[in-house]
Amino acid sequence: MRNEDSLDSKEMSFIDHLEELRWHLIRAGLAIGVFSILAFVSKKLIFHDLILGPSRTDFWTYRMFCKLGNLMGSEALCMDKLPFVIQSRTMTGQFSMHLTTSFVVGLICAFPYAFWELWRFIRPGLYDHEKGMTTGAVFWVTLLFMTGIAFGYFIVTPISVNFLSNYQVDESILNEFDILSYVSTVTMIVLACGLMFQLPVVIYVLSKVGVVTPITLRYFRRHALVVILVVSAVITPPDVISQIMVSLPLLLLYEVGIRISAVVVRKRVEKQISALQVRDDAEVPEKTEI
Structure with missing residues (x-):
């Protein structure tokens, strides 16, 4: 029941x-x-x-x-x-x-x-x-x-x-x-x-859940450039000027996303280090009493 x-x-x-x-x-x-x-x-x-x-x-x-x-x-x-x-x-x-x-x-x-x-x-x-x-x-x-x-x-x-x-x-x-x-x-x-x-927001969320890091984003920068150019070619008419005008801000946003991911990862590491320090400090008195 x-x-x-x-x-x-x-x-x-x-x-x-x-x-x-x-x-x-x-x-x-x-x-x-x-x-x-x-x-x-x-x-x-x-x-x-x-x-x-x-x-x-x-x-x-x-x-x-x-x-x-x-x-x-x-x-x-x-x-x-x-x-x-x-x-x-x-x-x-x-x-x-x-x-x-x-x-x-x-x-x-x-x-x-x-x-x-x-x-x-x-x-x-x-x-x-x-x-x-x-x-x-x-x-x-x-x-x-x-x-x-x-x-x-x-x-x-x-x-x-x-x-x-x-x-x-x-x-x-x-x-x-x-x-x-x-x-x-x-x-x-x-x-x-x-x-x-919305690219920076997507990168921020993926960095929060640990899917991407600034290292992987920098490593795949060339691949991202190709993807951005392809997407720009799809949504714009077949002229080079329009594709470049769309690609440039997206590349800039990608670089901003790398910086955002670096901040997210750094804060996560600092939080983990502080948690380890607190745990070590809590264990020290017990060892001295023994």
Whole structure:
């Protein structure tokens, strides 16, 4: 009977955890839904100013490039026009784009709250020392994600759009992009950059659990470079400039991750040494009494 009662209590505990997780996911989903609805009704701001911004020469990044070129005494970085037209070739094209983009914008805007909800579910299951180690997790994850989103939108996206709009295998072929193709390219670049900027957090977690060390990270630095270049080639259009623009910050984040891993390992070693010293100090009186 005791075994059955113990089993029932464990089963109820597991069900309670699932119920708690369900409510966290529901609240995170509601936040995404609310922001998605706001994005859907804010059509001019979201689509004309944000999504279609990189398709016009008055976009902030293009103007900054032009100012930089003027400071260098050259107008090569100034863009008079982007030689392409965006069209909707299917009856449901614009409506599908409207829904898809609204969801992506809602996901980005609600990310801090959604991650906070998931973290509220995960954190109680950690030990006290693990909770101390993960202080500020929501802040750093959100900061890195938003930094990656901004980098993808203001740097990688306009460079990619400029390259693809000016690329022609023959002058007789006009660049007329479908709206779904344009939106999917922009959203993929932006979201991929936001996720890839979580590299320091991933290295921190792996270092905490002892999977990686700064020695292994330095040893596999060349392999990591190849992986970063491959990933950059997958998420960006096939132009070298976009791949380099994505690879450079990732390489920098990898080096930052090595430093973070070194700090984690050093603190772990110092803690082990202090624990050994305390144990030795506790054993000394016993030996002297004998």
